Amino acid sequence: MLLKQYERELDKVLARAEGSGADMPAWVKDLKAKGLRTHREHGVPTPKVEDWKYTPLRDFSERDWKVAEPGPAVFKAELPRYDAGSVRIVLVNGRYDRNLSETAPGVTTVSLRDAMVSHGALIEARLAQAGPDTTKTVDREIRPDVFTFGELNTASFEDGLFLMVEPGVEVAPLLEVVHVLCAEDGEPTIAFPRILVIVEDGARIRFTETYVTDGCNDSACVPVTEVFVGGGADVEHVRVQDQCACSTHIGLWQTRQQAESSYRSYNVCFGSKLGRLDQGIWIGGEQTVTRLDGVVCANGEQHLDNHTRLDHAVPNGNSFEIYKQVIDDSATVVFNGKIFVHQDAQKTDAKQTNQALLLSPNATIDSKPQLEIFADDVKCTHGATVGQLEDLPLFYMRQRGVPRDAAEAVLVYAFAAEVLELISIEPVRRALEKRLYSKLGIDLT
Amino acid sequence: MLLIKNLHANVAEEGRKILKGVDLTVGKGEVHAIMGPNGSGKSTLANVIAGRETYEVVEGDVLLNNESLLELEAEERAHQGVFLAFQYPVEIPGVSNAYFLRTALNANRKAQGLAEMDAAQFMTHIREKVKLLGLPQEMLTRSVNEGFSGGEKKRNEIFQMAVLEPALCVLDETDSGLDIDALQTVAHGVNSLRSPDRAFVVVTHYQRLLNFIVPDFVHVMMDGRIVQTGGRELALELEDKGYGWIEQQVAAQV
Ligand SMILES: Nc1ncnc2c1ncn2[C@@H]1O[C@H](COP(=O)(O)OP(=O)(O)OP(=O)(O)O)[C@@H](O)[C@H]1O
Ligand SMILES: [Mg+2]
Numbered sequence: 001m002l003l004k005q006y007e008r009e010l011d012k013v014l015a016r017a018e019g020s021g022a023d024m025p026a027w028v029k030d031l032k033a034k035g036l037r038t039h040r041e042h043g044v045p046t047p048k049v050e051d052w053k054y055t056p057l058r059d060f061s062e063r064d065w066k067v068a069e070p071g072p073a074v075f076k077a078e079l080p081r082y083d084a085g086s087v088r089i090v091l092v093n094g095r096y097d098r099n100l101s102e103t104a105p106g107v108t109t110v111s112l113r114d115a116m117v118s119h120g121a122l123i124e125a126r127l128a129q130a131g132p133d134t135t136k137t138v139d140r141e142i143r144p145d146v147f148t149f150g151e152l153n154t155a156s157f158e159d160g161l162f163l164m165v166e167p168g169v170e171v172a173p174l175l176e177v178v179h180v181l182c183a184e185d186g187e188p189t190i191a192f193p194r195i196l197v198i199v200e201d202g203a204r205i206r207f208t209e210t211y212v213t214d215g216c217n218d219s220a221c222v223p224v225t226e227v228f229v230g231g232g233a234d235v236e237h238v239r240v241q242d243q244c245a246c247s248t249h250i251g252l253w254q255t256r257q258q259a260e261s262s263y264r265s266y267n268v269c270f271g272s273k274l275g276r277l278d279q280g281i282w283i284g285g286e287q288t289v290t291r292l293d294g295v296v297c298a299n300g301e302q303h304l305d306n307h308t309r310l311d312h313a314v315p316n317g318n319s320f321e322i323y324k325q326v327i328d329d330s331a332t333v334v335f336n337g338k339i340f341v342h343q344d345a346q347k348t349d350a351k352q353t354n355q356a357l358l359l360s361p362n363a364t365i366d367s368k369p370q371l372e373i374f375a376d377d378v379k380c381t382h383g384a385t386v387g388q389l390e391d392l393p394l395f396y397m398r399q400r401g402v403p404r405d406a407a408e409a410v411l412v413y414a415f416a417a418e419v420l421e422l423i424s425i426e427p428v429r430r431a432l433e434k435r436l437y438s439k440l441g442i443d444l445t
Numbered sequence: 446m447l448l449i450k451n452l453h454a455n456v457a458e459e460g461r462k463i464l465k466g467v468d469l470t471v472g473k474g475e476v477h478a479i480m481g482p483n484g485s486g487k488s489t490l491a492n493v494i495a496g497r498e499t500y501e502v503v504e505g506d507v508l509l510n511n512e513s514l515l516e517l518e519a520e521e522r523a524h525q526g527v528f529l530a531f532q533y534p535v536e537i538p539g540v541s542n543a544y545f546l547r548t549a550l551n552a553n554r555k556a557q558g559l560a561e562m563d564a565a566q567f568m569t570h571i572r573e574k575v576k577l578l579g580l581p582q583e584m585l586t587r588s589v590n591e592g593f594s595g596g597e598k599k600r601n602e603i604f605q606m607a608v609l610e611p612a613l614c615v616l617d618e619t620d621s622g623l624d625i626d627a628l629q630t631v632a633h634g635v636n637s638l639r640s641p642d643r644a645f646v647v648v649t650h651y652q653r654l655l656n657f658i659v660p661d662f663v664h665v666m667m668d669g670r671i672v673q674t675g676g677r678e679l680a681l682e683l684e685d686k687g688y689g690w691i692e693q694q695v696a697a698q699v
Contacts, residue, residue, distance in 0.1 A: 391498075401556070
């Protein structure tokens with residue numbers, strides 16, 4: 001199966017990429033051609049593919065998608081901002097917007113297209129290479145599947161963001177990357193945001209990535225984010241998917257971590273009708289700390305699917321993964337958490353927990369932890385629970401006068417807070433807390 | 446103030462009969478003690494008054510100031526002034542005690558048409574009560590009842606009661622698990638709330654509490670009914686002789 005109608009568009013995209021691509025180096029064109037070949041070869045996965053069993057793409061693949069044009073300069077809705085003191089960078093329909101984006105000393109934030117010229121060698125060495133190291137994943141049990149939408153993004157992206165922090169630099173302000181998706185009413189529009197983040201040795205940065213639609217529109221976002229965390233670097237990365245409830249989001253997020261680095265990542269999913277994110281972290285250096293936590297809140301008819309893959313490829317890595325998933329109405333949430341502890345990765349300490357809270361009898365969770373351990377001296381634990389709001393705490397709160405829906409919201413928040421409170425950036429934490437309440441329909445003033 | 450008429454209640458799911466015709470009248474300003482053997486239905490009565498949905502009222506009525514409570518949700522009863530100090534206070538991980546209580550206070554204030562309090566106003570508002578119950582400051586920031594000792598939980602219940610200032614205070618074995626000093630602190634907290642407009646129903650197994658909180662009436666509950674009522678001397682008699690003699694009296698009447 002292929003994105004049927006999109007096939008026609010693809011030729012247009014490629015022609016456009018080539019036509020205006022006088023400035024695109026030959027290696028980029030090769031990379032794009034390869035992306036397209038691979039995508040065509042694998043197509044859009046059907047439910048027969050194990051990793052897509054619970055997430056049917058039939059409707060998605062049969063839509064008549066148009067490639068998103070560069071967006072307007074004026075938006076229907078105000079663009080999000082968590083922290084008044086932050087540096088905000090805006091990508092409209094996947095393209096870095098120079099006019100709307102701020103800059104900060106110590107950190108390079110430029111259009112990916114420009115960076116291919118200014119930082120050509122560096123980007124050639126990194127772009128589309130944050131995934132698992134293919135020389136170390138030859139064995140069939142640990143070989144990653146092709147994420148065909150990542151390939152589609154590589155084939156299709158026209159511009160994006162290049163974010164780099166030089167060695168040893170500590171970036172003080174928060175960086176907020178906002179992806180805004182614009183579409184004409186009733187026009188299924190697809191965008192391919194691409195961002196490449198390189199945090200060099202010993203550098204430090206905290207940044208957010210937020211995906212929103214401009215008002216409610218029928219858009220699909222197929223982004224790829226790649227993050228390279230250098231030796232001893234310290235990175236906190238909060239990804240918030242808060243698109244409107246009629247949109248689609250199918251994303252790939254890959255990170256490579258070097259020795260003695262810390263990478264704390266949070267995947268917050270509130271939005272889209274159909275949402276799928278594949279997050280992969282490749283731990284390629286020793287003495288690392290890794291967090292890949294998630295907060296998912298789905299209601300209405302939403303279908304939100306998160307797949308994570310963590311590769312402990314070397315010894316002495318510590319990883320923590322907590323997923324908290326709140327599911328209401330007839331929404332469905334899918335979680336698949338793979339942890340590969342490679343043969344060399346002795347003394348790995350990996351903890352994974354995933355918990356679901358079902359608020360309605362029609363809510364569904366399909367969760368599958370998957371620990372594959374090939375080393376013998378490791379500490380790995382995983383646990384999964386599915387529960388409902390308990391009757392007694394609810395009664396206790398109501399007895400004190402708290403109305404039922406507010407009491408439920410407080411308990412739901414308490415459930416999700418275990419992850420949200422790990423986010424060290426207070427304005428972000430507060431905004432997400434507020435957003436969670438508003439999503440649950442609670443006005444707690 | 447509180448009028449309970451021929452109240453019959455079952456466990457909602459299984460239909461087991463627990464309350465089998467409770468009659469009780471509590472006037473404004475009064476303190477009523479309810480004693481009785483384990484499993485006789487004291488906590489069930491307290492929970493039914495508070496609106497716990499686990500129990501289903503099949504007959505009779507519960508009136509507060511001449512209005513039936515039975516159709517009201519638990520939170521609406523709270524807004525009418527019903528407060529239940531739980532026999533087993535509930536732990537709520539992840540929700541701070543202060544946040545919880547402020548949310549509760551504001552919900553009550555909102556229901557009464559009063560302005561809500563922000564965090565600072567709230568802290569000022571509770572300062573006296575914190576002192577009254579000798580509550581360590583850190584108990585406010587900890588999660589509701591989580592990891593509290595048995596005695597701390599009970600003290601926290603009375604603290605919440607003092608802050609919410611309800612009209613009808615139902616205390617379910619608040620004295621159990623308290624050491625001697627804490628018992629006095631809690632009794633002192635309760636007594637400071639006594640007023641001509643407020644009534645107390647105190648469930649207890651021990652006469653000792655009633656030395657500190659002196660009741661106007663003492664009732665004995667057995668097998669889902671109030672079978673004996675007297676003054677405070679009844680509690681002394683029970684302490685002395687146990688429940689056997691009442692059981693025999695009840696048996697003789699049948
Ligand atoms: N939810 C329930 N499901 C089943 N049985 C129940 C339930 N609640 C109460 N009961 C039963 O009803 C009876 C009365 O219980 P209740 O807790 O009211 O007693 P009590 O007088 O408060 O006892 P104690 O002095 O031990 O606290 C007991 O036999 C108890 O097991
Ligand atoms: Mg009891």
